[in-house]
Amino acid sequence: xxxxxYVVEGGRQLSGTIRPSGNKNAALPIVASALITEHPVxxxxxxxxxxxxxxxxxxxxxxxxxxxxxxxxxxxxxKEVRAERLDAKLASRIRGSILLAxxxxxxxxxxxxxxxxxxxxxxxxxxxxxxxxQALGAEFEVGETFKLRTKGLRxxxxxLDEPSVTGTENAVTAAVAATGITVLRNAASEPHVQDLCHxxxxxxxxxxxxxxxxxxxxxxxxxxxxxHAIGPDHIEVGSFxxxxxxxxxxxxxxxxxxxxxxxxxxxxxxxxxxxRIEGRDLLIDKDQPRVIQSDLGGHVPKLEDQPWPAFPxxxxxxxxxxxxxxxxxxxxxxxxxxSRMFFVDKLIGMGARIVLCDPHRALVIGPSRLRAAxxxxxxxxxxxxxxxxxxxxxGTSTIDNVRQIERGYERIDERLNALGxxxxxxxxxxxx
Numbered sequence: 079x080x081x082x083x084y085v086v087e088g089g090r091q092l093s094g095t096i097r098p099s100g101n102k103n104a105a106l107p108i109v110a111s112a113l114i115t116e117h118p119v120x121x122x123x124x125x126x127x128x129x130x131x132x133x134x135x136x137x138x139x140x141x142x143x144x145x146x147x148x149x150x151x152x153x154x155x156x157k158e159v160r161a162e163r164l165d166a167k168l169a170s171r172i173r174g175s176i177l178l179a180x181x182x183x184x185x186x187x188x189x190x191x192x193x194x195x196x197x198x199x200x201x202x203x204x205x206x207x208x209x210x211x212q213a214l215g216a217e218f219e220v221g222e223t224f225k226l227r228t229k230g231l232r233x234x235x236x237x238l239d240e241p242s243v244t245g246t247e248n249a250v251t252a253a254v255a256a257t258g259i260t261v262l263r264n265a266a267s268e269p270h271v272q273d274l275c276h277x278x279x280x281x282x283x284x285x286x287x288x289x290x291x292x293x294x295x296x297x298x299x300x301x302x303x304x305x306h307a308i309g310p311d312h313i314e315v316g317s318f319x320x321x322x323x324x325x326x327x328x329x330x331x332x333x334x335x336x337x338x339x340x341x342x343x344x345x346x347x348x349x350x351x352x353x354r355i356e357g358r359d360l361l362i363d364k365d366q367p368r369v370i371q372s373d374l375g376g377h378v379p380k381l382e383d384q385p386w387p388a389f390p391x392x393x394x395x396x397x398x399x400x401x402x403x404x405x406x407x408x409x410x411x412x413x414x415x416x417s418r419m420f421f422v423d424k425l426i427g428m429g430a431r432i433v434l435c436d437p438h439r440a441l442v443i444g445p446s447r448l449r450a451a452x453x454x455x456x457x458x459x460x461x462x463x464x465x466x467x468x469x470x471x472x473g474t475s476t477i478d479n480v481r482q483i484e485r486g487y488e489r490i491d492e493r494l495n496a497l498g499x500x501x502x503x504x505x506x507x508x509x510x
Contacts, residue, residue, distance in 0.1 A: 081506035082484075084477040084491060086468035088450055091364070092327035092497040098315050098334060099125040099488045100150065100308035104270035106174035107247040108277045108308060109133050112154040113142055113181035114251060115281050117303030121152045124308055128485045129172045136168045136175060140182065161189035166223075169194055172485075173244070176207060179226060180248040183216055184255030188227030206238055206245030214252050214260065233258030233297050241266040241291065241385045247274050253295035254283040262293040268386040269338045273309050280304040310335040314487065315360065316342045316393035317462050320400040321494070322362035323351040324470035329497065334360040345381055345389040345397060347371070349404045368445070370406030378441075382411035391415065395463035398422060401442040402430040403470060410440045421460035424453045428467055428475075450475040458486035465490070469499055478506065 100123035109130065112119040124130060126149055134144045134152065142156035161182040169175035169192040182189040194204075208218050211226065213236045219225040233256045238245060246266040251274070253260035265271070267289055275288040281304055284296040315334045319342070322329040336355050343353050350369040354361040373379045381401075383391040391414040398410050402425060412419050416437045426432055428451045431443040450473030455461025461483035468475035477483075480503070483490060491501040 081478075082480050083504050083506050084465065084468075084480050085502040085504055086465065086475045086477060087500035088448075088469050088471035088473060088475060090325065090469070090498055090500060092321070092325050092329060092494070092499055094497045095330040095332050096318055096493055096497060097332040098310040098318070099127075101125075101270050101273060101311040102127060102129060102486050103243070103268070103313070104273035104308050105130050106133055106172075107177045107244070107251070107270070107274045108306065109137065109152065109154070110174065110177035111181050111251045111274060111278065113137060113140065113156040113159055113178070114184055114255060115301040115303060116157050117301070118153065118155040119281070119303050120305040121154065122150065122305065122307040124150050124152045125311070125488045126150055127488050128481065129174060132168055132172050133174050136165060136178070139165050139168070140178075156185070159185050161186035164190070164192060166192035176204060176244060177247060179207060179211065179224075180251035180255075183211065183226050183228055184231060184252060187229070188225070191224040191226070193223070206240055206242040207248045210236055210238060210245060210249035210262075211252055214249070214256050216252075231256035231297070233260040233295070235261045235263070237263045238265060240264070243268055243271060246271055246293075250275060250278065250285070250293060250295060253297050254278050254285075254301070256297040258297060260295040260297055262295070263291070265291050265293045266385065267291055269309060269312055269335070277306045280306050312338045312342060313390060313392045313459075315339065316390070317396050317466070317487075319346050319351065319353060319360075319362055320396040320466055321469065322364070323349070323366055323368065323400045324403045324466050326364050326366070327497070328364040329362050331360040331362070333358050336360055341387055341389045342393060345393070346400065348379060348381055349397065349400055349408070351400060351404070368404040370401065370404050370408045370444070372406065378407050378409055380409040380411055383413055391418070392459050394418065395421065395459045396466065398432075398440065398442060399425065399463045399466045399470070402432070402444050402446045402448065402467075404444045407441065407443050410442055412438050418457075418460065421456050421463065424451070424464060425467055427451055428453070428471055447472070449473060452476045452478070454478040455480055455482040458482055462487060462490070465501075469494075478508070
C-alpha cells in the first residue's frame with residue numbers, strides 16, 4: 079500500500095450528524111474469540127479499519143472461514159482451527175494478535191505466538207496475559223516467540239496483577255473454556271470488555287459481574303453460534319466532542335452509547351465543553367464557554383486518565399488539543415503510557431502554549447491561535463488529535479502517515495467532510 083497524506087483546510091465551522099463506528103477495541107477481542115466455538119458467528123457493526131482487517135487475515139491462517147457479507151458485517155466459522163506458528167508479519171502489525179492466545183489454547187491445546195505489534199506509545203507489558211493463563215492451567219515459554227500449551231484449562235480464583243484490558247479479555251475467554259468456576263479480581267471493566275462478555279454470553283457462556291472489577295465465569299459450558307452487534311466506540315465519541323469544541327461547531331452524535339460517557343463528559347466539562355443527551359444521541363452545541371474550571375480556591379485543575387470508569391487514556395490526546403482552544407490553565411496527566419505525550423511538540427510547533435513537564439504531564443495554557451503546519455501522525459489517537467488541530471488551525475495543513483489514523487477510524491476523511499470539513503486524501507508527495 080502506498081503512503082498517504084491528508085491535506086486539511088482549517089478554520090471551517092462544521093455542522094450536522096455523525097454516527098460513531100463500532101468499538102475497535104471491542105471488535106478485536108470479539109473477532110479473536112469467535113475462534114472459541116466451532117459454530118458460525120455473525121458480527122454486525124464491525125468497524126472496517128486496518129487493524130480489524132489484519133486480524134481477519136490472521137485468523138484465516140488458522141483455518142477459520144471469515145467473510146465480509148456486508149461492509150460492516152463479518153461472518154466467521156471456525157469449524158476446525160489449527161495453531162501452527164502464526165504469520166509473524168501479520169501479527170507484528172497489530173497488538174490485537176495477542177488475543178488469539180486464549181481461543182487457540184482452548185481449541186488446540188497449544189500455540190506459538192509471534193510478538194504482537196501496535197502503537198509505539200510506551201511499554202505495554204504482557205505479563206498479565208500469561209500469568210492469568212498460567213493460573214488457568216497453561217504453561218508458557220517466552221523467547222523470540224511465545225509458546226503456550228495446556229493439558230486442559232481449569233477454573234481458578236485469580237487476582238490480576240493489573241487491570242489490563244486485553245489481559246482481562248484473554249483471561250475471560252480462556253475461563254469460558256475452562257472446567258469449573260473462575261473468579262477474576264482486579265479485572266478491567268471498560269465498555270469493550272463488557273461487549274466481549276456479552277458476546278460470549280450470546281454463545282452460551284455464563285458470566286457474572288459484567289461491568290465490575292470482579293468477574294465470575296462458570297466455565298466448560300457447551301458453546302454455540304450466534305449474532306452479535308458491536309457497540310459504538312466511546313473513544314470516537316470523545317473525538318467528535320473535541321472536534322465540535324475546537325471548530326466551534328454544532329454536531330449531533332447519533333447512537334452515541336450515552337450510558338458509557340459519564341467520565342468522558344465530566345472531563346470535557348472541566349474544559350468548559352458541555353454535551354446534551356437526547357435519547358440515544360449526544361449533542362454538542364456551538365459557542366461553548368470553553369473556559370477551564372479551576373479547582374476550589376482558584377488552584378490549577380488537573381485532568382488525568384485512569385482505568386475505567388475514570389477518564390479514558392485514549393481520549394487524553396483529544397482533550398489536550400481541546401484544552402489549547404479553551405481559556406485558562408490545566409495540567410494534563412497521562413498516567414498509562416510513558417510515550418503518549420511526546421506528540422505535543424507538534425502542537426507547540428502549530429502555536430499551542432504547552433509546557434511538557436515530563437513524559438506523563440503537560441501544562442496547557444489557552445486559548446492559542448493555531449496555525450497550519452506539516453505534521454505526522456505518530457499513533458492512532460495522537461494522529462486523530464493532530465487532525466483536530468489541523469481543522470482548528472488557520473490555513474492548510476498536511477498530515478503524513480495517516481494510515482496510523484485509519485487503523486482506528488473508519489473513513490474518517492469522508493465522514494468529517496460530510497459535516498463540512500475539507501480533508502483531501504492524497505498519495506504521499508514526499509515519495510514522488
